Amino acid sequence: RKLGYAIVGLGSYATRQIMPRIKECEFARLTALVSGTPEKLERYGSEYNIPRTHRYSYAEYDRIRDNPDIDLVYVILPNSMHAEYSIRASQAGKHVLCEKPMAVSAAECEAMIAAARKANRKLMIGYRSRFEAHNRHAIELVRSGFAGTPALITAEHGFNAQPNQWRLDKPMSGGGSLMDIGIYSLNAARYLAGEEPAEISAMEYTDRSDPRFRTVEDRIDWQMRFPSGLIANCVSRYTSNHNAYRVTGDKGWVGLEPATSYAGQQMWVRANGKTEQRFVPALPKNQFVGQLDHFAECAMSGREPLVPGEEGLRDLRLIEAIYRSAREHRAVKLA
């Protein structure tokens, strides 16, 4: 049988990107909805044929424990709510897929990992690019030595943030552009490098007279040095559009632009003194379906997910180091 997903939080990403695609899954189906807004439960409940018994308010959330049609819980709430709703789902005996950033602190991530382990259930983070064809091919090319020995990674992510939203309220978001979009630069640098950074140096600039940035940062860029000597230069912005990365080695480079968008990725490569666009065939499942199905398969088989809670924790530890470096105007060495 297909495993059942409960979606927690019926916001933009859940209703526009995730829910419409669950029907394409081979191993999963949509069986329940959790929302604080009765009209949304009514609207999406009838659109997706979810019986009333499988629609929950936040007050009723812990009752998912008693619903055998819910195997997997996908937490798509504002960042500060990820830890609580993931932990309660683990305690209800469900496998948890949680959106990025995993939580707003490394300590919260550790508590989420402990709760999933105690319940003997899986925990995965919504790093969908790991299921996207161009990103997978870029990793393969870099590992195969196509560009030679990797020496430099540049990774840029940013967009123009709309005013008046939870993303700009630090208690809800945990931070600014880094928590939301810069995390793609960070995560990509790590999966492209295939090693963990040894040192981080960051610089922030935020125009505090802009009403959007009373509590969160706009521009925060950082450099990571890896044990091999590879250096990554990473960009995170809430006031300009960026979505690209490039890995340069001693023989050439591999680059994507856009790199981590919902669709439309393009790859350029340079080798033997020649730059060309490279066509990457689509995977049988797009990144959303690939991610949803992978997690269902892991829950069924007991296999460890490609991007488990530990991956989210590593990013949160680095995010904390980036903020510390920017605040203290010094490089931060990592354990």
Ligand code: NAD
């Ligand atoms: P959104 O604002 O559209 O949705 C958030 C949902 O949470 C809304 O339905 C809102 O009603 C609900 N909510 C519950 N309690 C709330 C509260 N106290 N304050 C505000 N909202 C509350 O946001 P979104 O863009 O869907 O983002 C949700 C999560 O998904 C975030 O963690 C974000 O980082 C992540 N996300 C991931 C991707 C991706 O590509 N992987 C893309 C977008 C968003």
